[in-house]
Amino acid sequence: MEKLVQLLLQFDSTGDRRISLPALTKALKIVDANLFDDNFVQGAFGGAGDGLVDIPGFAAWVTGKSEHKGFVERPEEQDLDELDLDTSAVDTMLSQAKAKFEEIDKNHNGALDAKELRELCTWSYTMFGRRFKNDKEKNTAIDKQVKRYLKEGAEWDYDTFESYYLKLTADIEKYEAKRSEAFEKGYSKSKATDKFKELDTDGSGFLEGAELEVFATWIFESFQPDGKPLPEEKKQEEARKLVDKLMKRRDEGVGNADGKLSFTEVDFYIEEKISQIENFKKRAKEREAKQQAKEAEKKAAKEAKKAKQAGNALAAHAEGTKAGNDAANALAAHADDVKAGNDAGNALAAHAKGLNA
Numbered sequence: 549m550e551k552l553v554q555l556l557l558q559f560d561s562t563g564d565r566r567i568s569l570p571a572l573t574k575a576l577k578i579v580d581a582n583l584f585d586d587n588f589v590q591g592a593f594g595g596a597g598d599g600l601v602d603i604p605g606f607a608a609w610v611t612g613k614s615e616h617k618g619f620v621e622r623p624e625e626q627d628l629d630e631l632d633l634d635t636s637a638v639d640t641m642l643s644q645a646k647a648k649f650e651e652i653d654k655n656h657n658g659a660l661d662a663k664e665l666r667e668l669c670t671w672s673y674t675m676f677g678r679r680f681k682n683d684k685e686k687n688t689a690i691d692k693q694v695k696r697y698l699k700e701g702a703e704w705d706y707d708t709f710e711s712y713y714l715k716l717t718a719d720i721e722k723y724e725a726k727r728s729e730a731f732e733k734g735y736s737k738s739k740a741t742d743k744f745k746e747l748d749t750d751g752s753g754f755l756e757g758a759e760l761e762v763f764a765t766w767i768f769e770s771f772q773p774d775g776k777p778l779p780e781e782k783k784q785e786e787a788r789k790l791v792d793k794l795m796k797r798r799d800e801g802v803g804n805a806d807g808k809l810s811f812t813e814v815d816f817y818i819e820e821k822i823s824q825i826e827n828f829k830k831r832a833k834e835r836e837a838k839q840q841a842k843e844a845e846k847k848a849a850k851e852a853k854k855a856k857q858a859g860n861a862l863a864a865h866a867e868g869t870k871a872g873n874d875a876a877n878a879l880a881a882h883a884d885d886v887k888a889g890n891d892a893g894n895a896l897a898a899h900a901k902g903l904n905a
Contacts, residue, residue: 569599572606578642578710645713649706659703662694668709669693675720677816679823724812731811740818744811756808760787763809770825 567575576584592610607613652660652667660668669690680686697704704712730736731744732753747755747763755763764786769777791807794814 565603566600567603569601572601574642578714641714641717642710644717645710646706648713649709659705660709661703662698665694665697665704666690669697672716674816675716676723677819679820727815728810728812731815736811736815738815738819739822740815741811743818743822744815754808754810755814760791760809763787764790767821770821771828 573584573589576588592606648671649660650656652664652671654664672693673686673689678689680689727736731741744755747759747766749759749762761783765783767790768782768786791809794809794817
């Protein structure tokens with residue numbers, strides 16, 4: 549019963565837990581066209597037509613929790629705008645489902661195979677803000693989820709996808725409501741929360757106007773290695789690109805295109821960017837450290853070469869000095885020999901002179 553209530557509540561455009569009868573009949577055919585056929589509509593509501601249906605009351609009756617059938621309100625004068633709005637909500641949801649299916653169905657054969665279901669899984673993880681430590685962990689999680697998908701069959705036709713899509717978007721809305729409540733009550737403690745509050749300078753709970761320019765500038769400049777500022781004329785352009793990108797991401801889920809961003813429309817994106825910026829700065833520091841180590845190594849090698857050259861010069865000088873000393877010693881020895889020769893000659897001359905005498 550609770551699942552049925554949650555599924556139908558996504559078509560409750562007014563928040564009063566009621567849905568127009570035309571919208572409900574459309575929604576029920578989405579759930580199970582065979583079960584909730586025209587005969588069911590006739591028996592449950594007395595036929596199609598205008599009216600408002602209390603969602604919990606209807607869910608209790610259809611699941612056998614209650615026999616009370618007073619869940620249909622048929623006032624004499626219906627608020628046609630409200631009824632049209634409910635029907636429009638269903639049509640919008642169906643249109644989004646169809647667009648997403650056609651986007652994922654790459655070969656346009658009207659069915660989603662295992663490879664295409666991987667993209668569906670990736671998208672659903674993105675909408676729920678699931679993050680992974682690395683690609684290996686991400687691929688492992690996707691493989692497991694695709695196996696669960698394929699329990700429905702080797703391929704998904706549009707009806708299978710549509711039922712899953714509607715249930716998924718209902719779960720996304722429910723999850724967003726919890727995150728929004730946590731943020732508004734101050735329970736949310738994360739880097740994304742702190743950054744959003746920093747950007748939301750007027751405290752409106754939305755990023756808009758100049759705040760979006762600051763948001764875009766923060767992202768752009770954070771990925772500049774030299775911290776180069778974003779030119780003024782580029783700020784509005786980058787802000788517009790950012791909003792368009794996030795609005796597209798939101799429109800694929802349960803967002804709107806009002807030109808401003810609430811916390812739950814950007815919290816996962818901010819968290820992702822903070823992580824990317826931290827990794828970017830970490831890699832930049834690592835590159836800088838490697839470059840500094842390389843420069844230090846080059847400088848050390850250059851100094852070593854200079855020292856070696858100086859050592860060689862000193863060695864050469866020492867060899868030259870030794871050779872000079874050896875030559876000087878040789879000359880001194882020669883001089884001594886000459887002197888000794890002269891002395892011997894003088895002695896012989898004196899001896900000869902003595903003989904003559």
